[in-house]
Amino acid sequence: MSISKKQKSTPLYIKVHESDNVAIVVNEGGLSKDTMFPCGLKLIDDVPQGHKVSLTSLSIGEPIIRYGEIIGYAREVLQKGSRIKESDVSLPVPPTLSELIQDSTKTEEMEPINGYTFLGYENNDGSVGTKNILGITTSVQCVVGVLDYAVERVKKELLPHYPNVDDVVALNHNYGCGVAIDADDAAIPIRTVQNLMKHPNFGGEVMVVGLGCEKLTTSQLLSSDDKRDVVLLQEEQGFHGMLETIMKMAEEKLKRLNKRERTLCSLSNLVVGLQCGGSDAFSGVTANPAVGYAADLLVRAGATVFFSEVTEVRDAVHLLTPRAANEDVQRKLVKEMEWYDRYLERGKADRSANPSPGNKKGGLTNVVEKALGSIVKSGRSPIVDVLAPGEKATKKGLHYAATPASDFVCGTLQLASGMNLHVFTTGRGTPYGLAMAPVIKVSTRNALKEQWHDLIDINAGEIATGNATIEDIGTELFHYMIDVASGKKKTWADYWKLHNDLCLFNPAPLT
Amino acid sequence: MSISKKQKSTPLYIKVHESDNVAIVVNEGGLSKDTMFPCGLKLIDDVPQGHKVSLTSLSIGEPIIRYGEIIGYAREVLQKGSRIKESDVSLPVPPTLSELIQDSTKTEEMEPINGYTFLGYENNDGSVGTKNILGITTSVQCVVGVLDYAVERVKKELLPHYPNVDDVVALNHNYGCGVAIDADDAAIPIRTVQNLMKHPNFGGEVMVVGLGCEKLTTSQLLSSDDKRDVVLLQEEQGFHGMLETIMKMAEEKLKRLNKRERTLCSLSNLVVGLQCGGSDAFSGVTANPAVGYAADLLVRAGATVFFSEVTEVRDAVHLLTPRAANEDVQRKLVKEMEWYDRYLERGKADRSANPSPGNKKGGLTNVVEKALGSIVKSGRSPIVDVLAPGEKATKKGLHYAATPASDFVCGTLQLASGMNLHVFTTGRGTPYGLAMAPVIKVSTRNALKEQWHDLIDINAGEIATGNATIEDIGTELFHYMIDVASGKKKTWADYWKLHNDLCLFNPAPLT
Ligand SMILES: [Ca+2]
Ligand SMILES: [Ca+2]
Ligand SMILES: [Ca+2]
Ligand SMILES: [Ca+2]
Ligand SMILES: [Ca+2]
Incomplete structure (x- = not known):
């Protein structure tokens, strides 16, 4: 450059x-x-x-x-x-997918780096949390009114007595009923909720609030008929009964969560999701390369890293298949791209609709240019696995987690895949945040950092003006990630408690 | 019976x-x-x-x-x-749609009833509100975190000074970006937001909060480049700037809204949406027939009434086409059913997935039985018009507003069509409510009313036991609707402030 x-x-x-x-x-x-x-x-x-x-x-x-x-x-x-x-x-x-499977892949071996740690909450299943949250899952949107009311009371009346618990979060979503629950594609939203429910930041405590007559049953969510962690509103005595039962169950769980403490954990327990939103022409030369540099450091330290956003990768996928760790991973990558091609075709989506008007104002001409700038986030590590939308990661290293590019949908799916820390680059600016995991926002331009001083965590704009290198900002981000994951520093999104709603990806019809 | x-x-x-x-x-x-x-x-x-x-x-x-x-x-x-x-x-x-268009329709003429009034808020466009709300529309989900924060401050710091204003409501939704904005089906979510924005309960005050780079531009929403009623976060100086601008605009609008007063309006200004959710085998013999009786009274008094829920009407549509006011309305009805058939087929939806498990537990065997019980809500009036999802009503009388059966999606679309009062029947029970318009909940069974005494507004269960007639409950509901629309009585959902999130119907793909 x-x-x-x-x-x-x-x-x-x-x-x-x-x-x-x-x-x-x-x-x-x-x-x-x-x-x-x-x-x-x-x-x-x-x-x-x-x-x-x-x-x-x-x-x-x-x-x-x-x-x-x-x-x-x-x-x-x-x-x-x-x-x-x-x-x-x-x-x-776009690149012809069938031509992308090669007999051999040539991946760059990354030198491991050892000894990096962070202060996390260890879970029984081996995962590690970056926060200590009581998560309350919903099986259907019908319960949102009651649950929001209850959560407000839990936060006001109970949470202050349990100072080691960071937050109480309702996992509200629009799925659960009035949906084609038996359609093939229903697997996506269902596994997303199942995986969100067991997020590492919930400390192994599962709590589900359902209605009782919804299509997505709580037994299906929990894969058991065990009702211990379930409140079904239809079984309660009116609104007062609902409130009492939810508060009682919440308090039991708060008591257990409150006993947890941060311990020194290997950095290999970090699961970092990368995303961009409100991109501009600088994304691909400042923020995204710096994130790519930090991503390589994470992978070298043994951590898990996701990059995503199918429509922003599709046109540059020929640069990714050679980086797949093996042919199996190549095939998985191509399979996800094919699925998405068909999905867009079925819905007659116009390929020119991405980039957004704001992207274009920022200098991005088309989706090819956007994709080339977007994949830079992934650094140079080999891609060890590809995850279908909402699927849980089981490996360490760099993953392609196939998700829509929509910020809030991608974030929701990366959380389901196990993300405990989110890095989000932005050129035009977005106040994006998530309640379930910290979101570090990286600006592509100095002007955005100046304008949004109380929202942007890291500024990569100095790379464009030559006052900092990609390595400088990448290293700064890497250390900031460790501090945020350890609870030593707070992102602006968490400071103000600015949190986007979860948004499930449901490609199947509503009924 | x-x-x-x-x-x-x-x-x-x-x-x-x-x-x-x-x-x-x-x-x-x-x-x-x-x-x-x-x-x-x-x-x-x-x-x-x-x-x-x-x-x-x-x-x-x-x-x-x-x-x-x-x-x-x-x-x-x-x-x-x-x-x-x-x-x-x-x-x-299901009935073959092409065979349902008949040369002549035989509709029952309903005797008009005159002199019924309610106390509503008259708007300049001729519509009438049942509440006096400051509605703040979003053009994209990215702004939700900031807007929720701002709305909480508006409610705490400003609203108490404007006692004639009932509420401040953020119209949060998951649309606006990361969507195939040029796909044919995108017309549905876009017109839904456009119509929600101008809801009769917002008193003609429009306020939109956008990000600035989203696909659904605020100019498109407002059909103009006038930025007077728009806050774009990307144009603000950080989080503090955003807050200040939103609060200032909100206060200007609160001042104007606060000057409004209820006046005596003809009942013909009511726009009542009918829906059922968590249905059981009693729905079709108690609550829904009582609602149908009340719907006929409303139509006779000149009001507008919607019934909806395509998948719960599809199998009984041969009973509806003969009730269409003319062949044009018949064709519109068939067209909406055809669109939905194709939509479900495209997504490989299984027809047996409706009824829900709860419906089945309640005695409903299949979607045909559910449909027969569901359409009873529409009474016996002629169907004067059919609305595509989210389309605004322009006539008085009974409308078929084609929407999914999903409670929160149907409610959102009926609001967009102009509904200022919602009647919701339930057998299994749901705490459903909407922030934008009052929701009256009618139970199908005595046991539900007893169990949920602090959530159910009207009990139709006595019809099953023979202690009340359909006419008794229908008349009770009719008068209760007038009291609720006049602000004289509060539904339980409004009393507790239990409000479901809006949920747009977006049949087009995410990108
Ligand atoms: Ca992106
Ligand atoms: Ca994105
Ligand atoms: Ca229904
Ligand atoms: Ca419904
Ligand atoms: Ca919310």
Whole structure:
């Protein structure tokens, strides 16, 4: 990546790969026509910040190259120094999935790093929590009104007596009834709830509130008829009975959770989910590479790392299959992509609908460019396994967890897969947070960090201006992750208690 | 309907239609084998409450008739006095939609009733509110954490100064980004949000909180670029800036809303949505017929009434098409059913998944029986119009508002269609409530009213025991609706503030 050191008002662009024929403008507010870069390139259009400038003259049909990859083809003649707009670029077809399975994969061996620890809550099943939360699962949305009321009372009247418990969280969702429970795709939301229920941050305490007549039965959720941890509202004597039973069960569990203490745990117990949202053209050159660097450190320390977001990976999947640890993992990766292709086709989704309007404003031309910037988060480690949506991870190392790109859906599914720490990069800015696990927000631009000083945890914007390296920010993030996982530092989202609702991925119909 | 007057411990059954060859057991706890009914019928099986007994002997393949309609065919020989279980009944094919369009429809003319009024909040657009609420719409789920925080502060710090305002409600939902916004079916969630935003209970005050980079732009929601009523978080100076801007805009609107007063309005301004949830075999003989009686009174008084729930109507649609006001309405009805058939087929939904396990425990054998009991809510009025999901009503009279049967999805869509009062019948029991409009809950059984005395507003169970008529309960409900709409009486859901989350119907894929 070629960038020059920050000099106030010096025109700057970032060219990521030596073969790139386009670069993005770094300067805040963009640069105007006739601006001359130190290298001699002169702009022949106004170019907003993060948007692309052509480094050479391109004739019609010539490939436009960024990250060393083709992001599209010129639709008309593009002069050297011109601004490249969405309408100038034709969208390439995505990689043909069947051609991606190779006999052998060439993965880079990562040097292990030892001795890193964090202070976590050890669970009986071997998992480790980064928080100590009473989680109350719902089997159906019908109970939300009652449960929200009860949780407010639990927080007010009971929680203060159990100071070692961080929070009480209702796992509200829109699933459970009025859904095609026997459809093939119903497996996804069902296993998601089953896995959320046993999240490492709940300390092995399971508590489910159901109605009693819903399609998703509590027995199915618990895979048993044991009603010990279940409150069914239809079995209670009115609203008062419901409240009393929920409060009583909650207190029993709070008592046990309150006895837990943080102990020194190997960093290999961290399960870190990576995601981006509100991306811009800087995501792929500042925040995401820094996260990728930190991801490699985590993997080298033995931890588990997820990257996700199918629609933002699909167009760059040919760069991932060679990184699969073996052919089996390759096949799993291709299978998830195929499933998603069919799912989108069935619903007649328009491929150009991603990037979002905000992404485009931020300089991202199309989903190929977005994907190339998105997968940088995964670093360089081998992909040891691929998880279907909501599936629990059973290995250490880098995983591809197939999820939609939707921030709150991806976050919910990564939690179900066992994530106990979330890293979220953002260019345009989002106040995203999760109640179940800490969310570290990394900004791609200095301006966002300045504007949202009380929401952004780590700023990777200095990479664009040349005041910090990818390694600097990656290392800073790595150490910050350890402090957050240990409860020593609080993310802004947790400080303000800004938490997005869970959102299950249910590809099956409503009934 | 033949029922005998209640005599303690007298074995009772309900036969709905003279041609029925099955009846349901009324007695709490059910009746045991060898029980003799006053008419001489003797049970040859134990039969739980609400479950069916055969009134004659049925040979294999013979139709089983309830509500005067075929609910299925005997799979084996059924002796007179035997219990009819789900496995005894084969599911009939649903009515062929193309055969339902008739040249002429024969609708019953209803005698108008005049002079009924309620105390409502008149709006400039001609609609009338039953509450005076500050509604804050979201364009995307990303803002939920910030908005929930802000709404709590608005309620605590501002609302007490504006005593004429009933509530501040955040319209949180899971739509707005990470969705196939250009897919055909995206029209449904988009118009739902657009119509929710202008709900009659919001007094014409529109306030939208968005992020700034989401796919569902606030300009699209408002159909204008006017930003006066919009807060975009990405334009604010951090979390503090967001809070300040939201609170300031909220206060301006609270000031205006606080000046509003209830005035005497014609009952023709009521827009009542009907729904059932947690149904049992009594739903179709107690609560739903009483609601149907009240629905006819409403229509006769000039009001608008919706009934909904496609999957619970589909198998009885041949009883509805003849009630359509004209051929155009017939076609619209058939079109919505066809759309839903395809939607379920595309998702490989199993038709036997409705009724829910709770419905079945309550005695409902299959979706045909459930549908026959469900449509009784619609009374006998002509169907003047059919609404696609989330579409706004423009006429008075009885409407079929096509929605999924899922309680919270149906409720959300009926709100979007303009519902300002909701009537909800339940047999198994649900604590269902909505923040945007009052929800009146009607129980089908005495036992539920006794058990949930602090949640059920109206009990229709006395109809089964013969201590009240359908007309008695229907009239009671009609007057209670007027009192609730006038703010003179509070439903239990509003008393406890038990409110289900909104849930948009998005048949298009996530991306
Ligand atoms: Ca992303
Ligand atoms: Ca995302
Ligand atoms: Ca229903
Ligand atoms: Ca329903
Ligand atoms: Ca909520």
